[in-house]
Amino acid sequence: MLLEIKNLCLSFGGLKATNDVSIAMEEGKVYALIGPNGAGKTTFFNLISGVYKPDSGTITFDGQRLDGKRPYQVNEAGIARTYQVINLFKKMTVLDNVKVGMHTKLKSGFIQSMFHTKSQQAEEAAIIDKAMDLLAFVGLKNHMNDLAGDLSYGQQRLLEIVRAMASEPKLILLDEPAAGMNSTEKVELNVLIRKILARGITVLLVEHDMKLVMNIADHIFVLNHGQKLAEGSPLEIQNNPKVIEAYLGGGAKK
Amino acid sequence: MKRKMLLVSLAILLIASVSLFANGSSESSDTYVIGVPQPLTGTNAQPGACALNAVKVAAKQFNDAGGILGKTVEIISYDDQGSPEESVRVAQRLVSDGVDAIIGSCISSAVLSAGQIYENNQIPTFGTGTSPTWMAQGWEYLFRACQNNDFALPLVVDKLTELGVERVAIFAGQDDAAVAGVNTFTELANQAGITVTTTEYYVEGNTDFSGQVARIINSNAQVVFISTFGPTQPLIARQLRQFGFNGLCFTKDIYQVDALQVAGAASNGIAFAYPYLTYASIDDCKDPFIKQFLEAYYEMFGELPVSDCAYRAYDSMLVLKAAVEAAGTTEKTAVAEAVNTLSGVQTLAGMQDFTYGDREGLHSFNIFVIDNEQYITFDEWVGSPLYNEIVSQY
């Protein structure tokens, strides 16, 4: 198992935002997390990536306990993420955005950087090639010296993904990557996620676009009211009455 | 368009400053240039501005009478803001301007930081502060034509002993002059067997001293020694009286006439040892020589000097002129040497005598006291109702 989450709980005040959720993920697959609005998907993401500390339960990634760790430690452990609202470093160049993504992979410390040592220079030179390679991967190579804030919306979304990939994670968390994209861009995104997978990176995405999810995911988790409602292959989920009911709204039955 | 204009004017300003850089010493044989570094803005603007004005009064008088040794007196003044950092640049600039003598500053930390520069360039300098510290550095070119608090405080302590005072509290600021006053006073009081019950400090800029006053009164002191300067004097006087302290207070140097106006009746019973007084109107002044100065000052500026720094600077000018004339030359080293031979120079503070070898001109002072919101000498005060009321406590 790459990621194993057991009995995860978190409450804000009296509200149980995440209630006893357990999931397990294997390497090399695309996972999706779905659920109606307010089901606690983003909270769940924030729990995995260390933004929130769980009240109880465990998160084990690659044999390492991650619950209670800070976001940067989660990133160091090999989980990278993107954000629902674009969170780029707007006044940095596209290239530098990617370089920040590589932060944890750079070995030079304060002293080496301060004195601009040979090893530090070599390392810096090396990451430029890697960053260009990544940018070429999403077709942003021509924009590498532009400011991130000057890119179009779709390009900014792509840059977010590339920035996350730069840390060479084993697992990448994509928070609504298709939000605000048109249908052409969505098709491209579909291809891109496949390509990410092909690089050996496991993908977990939160997405509202069911078409995209059913198309791309190998395995789906469904959250509702902070609890895991169901999981299974896209086909199983599509035919799960509980899921259908949750999406149609609990009021229908009464 | 506006931006462009501003940019151009900024550029002009820079060029102007560069041209300033190019100007070297403008030594000319028919002028005698006096540099006046004083705090002209901020907390100590009042004494600084008064000192500068007084120098201008003196310069006008000298020039009207044919100048110093026939040379026209010229004044260059800069704002040292009372800051040790600014004063270094001001001093170096005055040196580059080629001044023949310096009158200032009245802030002792400014004198401390600039003193070495004047010393290295052998410029006769008259400090206008009353702190003992800067004279203790042994600078050969630095003189003083006003009070050294260390010389006046023994008088205060003697008076306290005479009155039979046993317990004194101290209220003090945290500038160099104030702290020096505290140290000297404490030492003298200990020698005289007077107990210092408490020493309370305040931070520059504060206006509420109720905490300090409460401690002073709780310490059961009979007399309060106030070691402050400027706008704090009336504040502490008022707050002491407000809290019910009715005893005698001594200030380290003059309790100025503006403080008297602000504090009003709370000033009664405040005493100090000093060579002269400041006045709210010319008519109050009985000393003919000071009266003459006040009239000249009033004529030039339409107001009277509120701060006694005006007197200090004016006296420094008188001594400087006497020294140049005694030396018979404006050559700096000769002037400095001549200062040490001066005696019997008539100044606002009385006769100044530099032959003691300590580069100080004043060695005797009077004790003044305030009663009925008027200054009188301590001797005149003896026997008055307030005197009897206060002294009977001791």
Add this chain to the structure above:
Amino acid sequence: MKSLAKKQNNKLITSIAVAAILLLLPIILSVTGNSYSILVLGFIIIYIIAVSGLDVNFGYCGQISMGHAAYYCIGAYGSVMLHHYFGIPVIITMILASILAAVLGAIVAFPASKLVFHFLSLSTIAFAEIVYTLVLNSPGKITGNAVGMFTDPINIFGYTLRSNTAFYYFGLVVCAVFLLVKWFLVKSKIGRAWIAIRENEDAAEGMGVNVVKYKVMAFAFSAFYTGFAGAMYAHLVNYIGPDTFTMKQSVMFITMMLFGGTGSILGPIIGSMFILLMTESLRVLEQYQMLVFGVILLAVVLAFPGGILGVVKDVIKKIKLKKGGVKNVVRN
């Protein structure tokens, strides 16, 4: 490729020219007998170092500090006291005092790293007030309290920098080293992490940047620079007193930094130079000096919000555009 070589050539020529001017300046000035201008140059260098440090903290890492006078003070007093009480040679005390400033900076920055703008600025003001009070009322009067302390000139392996000219050359070298180190750092992984924190703290943390660590690092680094500048000041003049290290000084640092432009190498240089030359040339106005200074400052802020550096960059851009030498059309 040819144009690139030419460009580099031009850069080389420019830097040689600048270096030559900077080296010859005191000689030119001393011909006119003007030791004052050399002193002012010395002060400019001190301020460039101090403000560059502050700029790392604010311009790069986004942490405001309104109490940098505290580190200036620690550098100055630290160096003087170490020399005075332990007889350590001055150049070493300067480094030790700056390290002390950096350590104290880190101690302040650690709990403060969670505070935002106004709250951070208040905590830095509070720290500066505490340092000031301590220097003014040190136990046992070890700082000389209100009387201040006299200082010795800098001594490098037996050679004493007595004149302002000697100090200027020393300062020039130190300043070059400090600016170079700053340049290396901000172009490295460290600098990128700082900018990332400034731009978006959450995202930076998500990218694996230990935000607290890097914030503390920026604060300490910045305190080191300002501390060293303080030590240089202490040994340039021969007396230091507590009155130099008040809020006024902190505000002056900020004014210089913002006037020049933040987040750059050149900004602090321009800012320190402009402000210092301006105040010095306004000195002739006596008591109206600071009033006029305020008016000019306000006019500049209104006309060029973003600092002088922004204007210089705009002008350069325009010239380049006119020449048609720029391939990329600048986005509006």
Add this chain to the structure above:
Amino acid sequence: MLFQVIVSGFVIGCVYGLIALGYSLIYKASGLMNFAQGDVLTLGCFLGYTFYTLLGLPYWLSLIITAAIAFFFGMGEERFIIRKLQNKNVLTVYVVLATISIQYILQNSIQAIWGPNMLSYPRVFPWNNVTIFGVNIQTESVFCIIMSFILMMLLQVFMNHTKFGTAMRASALDAKAAKACGINPSFATGVTWGIAAALAATAGILLGPIYGVFIMLGQTIGRKGFAAAIMGGYGNVIGAIVGGVLLGLIETMSAAYWSSTYKDMIAYGLLLIFLYVKPTGIFNEKALNR
């Protein structure tokens, strides 16, 4: 003695509170910190002196005229400097720099106009002292405390129970939404700045008879007022006064019963601890990044 110390603490605390109120209002309206606040206090003190002493107007009239002038000064400051900069979308800190330069200008033009001398303010009330619980208190001090509380109440009512006050709060929260409701947000912001300046000037004219009139009067008070505003919860009306009074009491009490030498250090030290432990202030306002 204790009672007298407490009253003094209240007086200076109320002044801190009035300044803090100004800081809080400006923060709410424009998200800024105004360096010139303390110097507006000095300006108010000098203006009040001019009207009351030099022109011989009644005290209450001088107070109103001074507050009115300061109000327009504050509005002008916002209209012609602050908003111009904010419209250009500059970094907040550059707007703060503008207020720093206003501070230089104010402080030095006050000196240029009124001169560097300390001026005395005649007594306002015919009786010198009021006796409460057997303790003598200067009448003007009592007046200062009462006025501060009246002003705070008025402001609280104005902000929460009048249409215009609601408009001001709305435009501070969301300028676009306020506009949609027919409120002119820039006018409301201007009025906020005006009120802040008027409060500071009122504090100045209240202080004149107690402390005298001098150029540096507002410097330290301005800085302490900022500290008080943050202590109370930056942006909170009641918090500002509570923070101010608390700071005033801490100061006087620590001077009276601990150490006057380290009085400011104790006050700032407590402030630091307070900031680190409870950065939201006494009346919770958001201060942390997360």
